[in-house]
Amino acid sequence: MLEIRNLHASVAGNEILRGINLVINKGEMHAIMGPNGSGKSTLAKVLAGHPAYEVTQGEVIYEGKNLLEMPTDERARAGIFMAFQYPIEVPGVSNAQFLRLAYNERQKHRGEEELDPLEFKDLLKERAKLVQMDASFMSRSVNEGFSGGEKKRNEILQMAVLEPRLAILDETDSGLDIDALRIVADGVNKLHTAENATIVVTHYQRLLNYIVPDFVHVLAAGRIAREGGKELALELEEKGYDWITKASTANASTNGTSIAVG
Amino acid sequence: MISEATKSQGSYQNAFQTLQANGAGPQRVPWIERLRESAMERFEQLGFPAVQEEEWKYTNVAQIVRAGFLPLTATGEVSAAVGEQQLAAFTYPEARASQLVFVDGLLRSELSSLTGLPEGIKAVDFATALASDPFSELLREYLGRIVDYGDNGFTALNTAFIGSGALVVIPKGLAVETPLQLLFLSSSTKANLAAFPRVLVIAEENSSATIIESYNSVGADSYFTNAVVEIVLKDGARLEHYRVQDESTESFHIANTRADLGRNSSYETTSINLGAKLSRHDLSVVMDHEGAECRVDGLYIIGEGQHTDTHSVIDHKQPHCTSHQLYKGILDGKSRAVFNGKVFVRHGALGTDANQTNKNLLLSNEAHVDTKPQLEIFADDVKCAHGAAIGQLDEDELFYLESRGIHSDLARNLLTYGFAEEVIVRIKVESIKTQLDEAVLNRLHARLEA
Ligand SMILES: Nc1ncnc2c1ncn2[C@@H]1O[C@H](COP(=O)(O)OP(=O)(O)OP(=O)(O)O)[C@@H](O)[C@H]1O
Ligand SMILES: [Mg+2]
Numbered sequence: 001m002l003e004i005r006n007l008h009a010s011v012a013g014n015e016i017l018r019g020i021n022l023v024i025n026k027g028e029m030h031a032i033m034g035p036n037g038s039g040k041s042t043l044a045k046v047l048a049g050h051p052a053y054e055v056t057q058g059e060v061i062y063e064g065k066n067l068l069e070m071p072t073d074e075r076a077r078a079g080i081f082m083a084f085q086y087p088i089e090v091p092g093v094s095n096a097q098f099l100r101l102a103y104n105e106r107q108k109h110r111g112e113e114e115l116d117p118l119e120f121k122d123l124l125k126e127r128a129k130l131v132q133m134d135a136s137f138m139s140r141s142v143n144e145g146f147s148g149g150e151k152k153r154n155e156i157l158q159m160a161v162l163e164p165r166l167a168i169l170d171e172t173d174s175g176l177d178i179d180a181l182r183i184v185a186d187g188v189n190k191l192h193t194a195e196n197a198t199i200v201v202t203h204y205q206r207l208l209n210y211i212v213p214d215f216v217h218v219l220a221a222g223r224i225a226r227e228g229g230k231e232l233a234l235e236l237e238e239k240g241y242d243w244i245t246k247a248s249t250a251n252a253s254t255n256g257t258s259i260a261v262g
Numbered sequence: 263m264i265s266e267a268t269k270s271q272g273s274y275q276n277a278f279q280t281l282q283a284n285g286a287g288p289q290r291v292p293w294i295e296r297l298r299e300s301a302m303e304r305f306e307q308l309g310f311p312a313v314q315e316e317e318w319k320y321t322n323v324a325q326i327v328r329a330g331f332l333p334l335t336a337t338g339e340v341s342a343a344v345g346e347q348q349l350a351a352f353t354y355p356e357a358r359a360s361q362l363v364f365v366d367g368l369l370r371s372e373l374s375s376l377t378g379l380p381e382g383i384k385a386v387d388f389a390t391a392l393a394s395d396p397f398s399e400l401l402r403e404y405l406g407r408i409v410d411y412g413d414n415g416f417t418a419l420n421t422a423f424i425g426s427g428a429l430v431v432i433p434k435g436l437a438v439e440t441p442l443q444l445l446f447l448s449s450s451t452k453a454n455l456a457a458f459p460r461v462l463v464i465a466e467e468n469s470s471a472t473i474i475e476s477y478n479s480v481g482a483d484s485y486f487t488n489a490v491v492e493i494v495l496k497d498g499a500r501l502e503h504y505r506v507q508d509e510s511t512e513s514f515h516i517a518n519t520r521a522d523l524g525r526n527s528s529y530e531t532t533s534i535n536l537g538a539k540l541s542r543h544d545l546s547v548v549m550d551h552e553g554a555e556c557r558v559d560g561l562y563i564i565g566e567g568q569h570t571d572t573h574s575v576i577d578h579k580q581p582h583c584t585s586h587q588l589y590k591g592i593l594d595g596k597s598r599a600v601f602n603g604k605v606f607v608r609h610g611a612l613g614t615d616a617n618q619t620n621k622n623l624l625l626s627n628e629a630h631v632d633t634k635p636q637l638e639i640f641a642d643d644v645k646c647a648h649g650a651a652i653g654q655l656d657e658d659e660l661f662y663l664e665s666r667g668i669h670s671d672l673a674r675n676l677l678t679y680g681f682a683e684e685v686i687v688r689i690k691v692e693s694i695k696t697q698l699d700e701a702v703l704n705r706l707h708a709r710l711e712a
Contacts, residue, residue: 075665091680098676
């Protein structure tokens with residue numbers, strides 16, 4: 001479904017991603033972990049097409065197409081979805097209005113029927129159950145005045161409405177209380193099928209008790225420094241990242257690339 | 263050598279002479295004649311405002327001066343027929359049976375309808391008002407006494423050409439639910455026509471009403487609208503006042519509105535500026551009685567080649583008055599907006615609560631805004647705030663919408679709408695809201711086609 005080859009990306013002239021390689025097949029659940037600032041969100045945003053990030057090397061193939069050539073909105077219609085680590089507030093645009101537009105854009109793209117506001121309301125009501133979100137959030141402006149946890153839930157609600165093929169959830173668990181974490185994790189599990197793939201970015205092993213990954217990747221200084229199964233997360237929980245980042249630096253310097261690790 | 267301004271002034275003088283010789287109806291009433299003469303005299307002294315004047319620094323009216331617009335009364339021509347169907351496009355459904363229609367400045371009773379209004383409310387042209395006692399007295403008491411023509415050449419000119427204006431009187435204690443629309447239409451069939459709309463609204467004690475004042479044209483020619491609206495709110499009166507300026511983008515629109523607020527009265531107004539090549543609105547709200555409150559909203563949406571200027575004065579003269587002003591602007595193409603808002607809190611106006619905000623959204627690199635909110639406080643124990651902002655669409659917000667599959671153009675449009683929504687949402691007449699939704703949407707279509 002997705003193949004990332006030697007991906008390098010910079011923001012504001014600083015190289016953040018320094019050669020990422022990653023293959024994701026449909027039906028798979030991947031977890032990406034790694035220290036603060038290692039480039040997890042950058043990777044997610046590059047995949048979603050954020051204009052501030054410049055890809056300087058490498059390629060990304062999504063369902064046989066060159067993903068990097070597609071504009072953001074086209075990627076989304078092709079099934080890529082990123083749940084933001086920090087969801088954006090959009091004043092003056094209601095959640096329901098926004099979600100219906102997004103939903104209809106996707107329907108149009110697929111040649112399927114668009115929904116009018118009333119029809120969409122029913123769909124939204126049904127999907128909102130998945131994350132146990134109150135209907136009163138639908139008439140409010142997108143994320144405006146939402147609590148941290150409410151914003152995260154709203155991201156998963158959007159995912160439930162748009163039914164992406166590849167979902168990248170950037171720290172959706174942080175900011176959620178214990179009950180909300182379970183609800184959201186449940187929702188993500190329900191949305192995960194043999195036909196789609198999910199990447200969860202997280203700092204906490206706790207989430208992976210609910211969402212069990214097939215693969216765990218550890219990002220350090222813009223590269224994947226370690227990969228393994230779900231047991232790798234447990235090991236990280238125990239030992240921290242130190243042992244990996246050190247190994248990664250040593251590894252990098254033998255390649256003749258200089259990497260600054262803080 | 264005679265300057266353009268002098269020449270143009272001269273042609274208005276000639277038009278005035280013609281009117282003196284041939285005028286009829288209200289123009290022949292002695293006190294109105296005196297008012298008009300003294301206004302003409304003032305206009306001759308003031309002339310047209312020049313960019314050297316602080317208040318007109320950013321708005322150059324040379325094009326209006328040069329074009330030599332003349333009123334219908336001076337040309338002896340008649341307006342083109344305006345069909346009901348044409349009219350429907352400019353009538354708000356809520357006011358279908360409560361509208362006065364003026365074409366090129368003159369009342370057209372065959373196009374007007376007042377059957378939807380309750381008994382007691384008076385909405386008539388000056389000629390009718392002058393024919394019945396209490397109303398002719400009211401007219402005499404207030405006409406030309408609210409707005410000051412002494413320092414604004416355009417206002418003086420309007421006053422000099424008073425003829426077929428509208429008088430609206432909402433009697434004591436009457437609550438009028440149905441909005442009344444005053445529609446000023448330009449027929450645009452005669453070149454270089456000037457219209458001088460004039461309105462006097464008197465909301466008596468504890469009455470309440472909604473008035474929609476709107477400006478449209480059936481053609482796309484160049485013409486000149488110079489409007490003056492005077493509003494008096496007696497104690498406890500409540501008025502909702504919408505002003506929708508959607509003139510042809512080839513036209514010029516100059517207007518002066520003033521509202522005097524009585525004790526514990528409430529004035530809520532929204533000024534919408536969409537049309538005209540050049541528009542200027544002077545708005546004053548004067549609170550010279552305790553406990554008055556006003557909400558003064560505005561929305562200007564302009565594009566290529568348009569210029570809009572709002573100069574407002576909100577004057578707190580007595581204690582415990584409240585004013586909230588929010589003006590938002592959306593500028594596209596090569597366009598320019600000016601916002602100059604003065605809020606005065608006079609000596610002794612304790613307990614004043616005043617805030618003023620002007621925010622602008624620039625959709626193009628060629629759009630330009632000059633904004634100057636000013637707060638002048640001469641009293642203690644007041645709560646005042648003001649601010650201005652000029653910005654562009656937020657890149658992260660755009661990315662967020664696009665990352666959900668919304669096309670880039672639609673995303674921009676949605677954010678633009680989101681910007682305007684704060685003003686739109688407070689409008690209580692549903693069809694004005696719809697009109698604005700579409701105005702924002704049409705901008706998108708224009709861009710897609712371009
Ligand atoms: N727009 C930007 N401008 C400048 N620096 C940026 C920008 N975006 C990211 N960075 C830098 O890139 C590096 C990687 O950031 P990123 O957000 O990808 O880290 P992360 O792995 O998601 O961290 P966290 O675990 O804290 O979320 C950081 O050093 C960050 O400061
Ligand atoms: Mg991050």
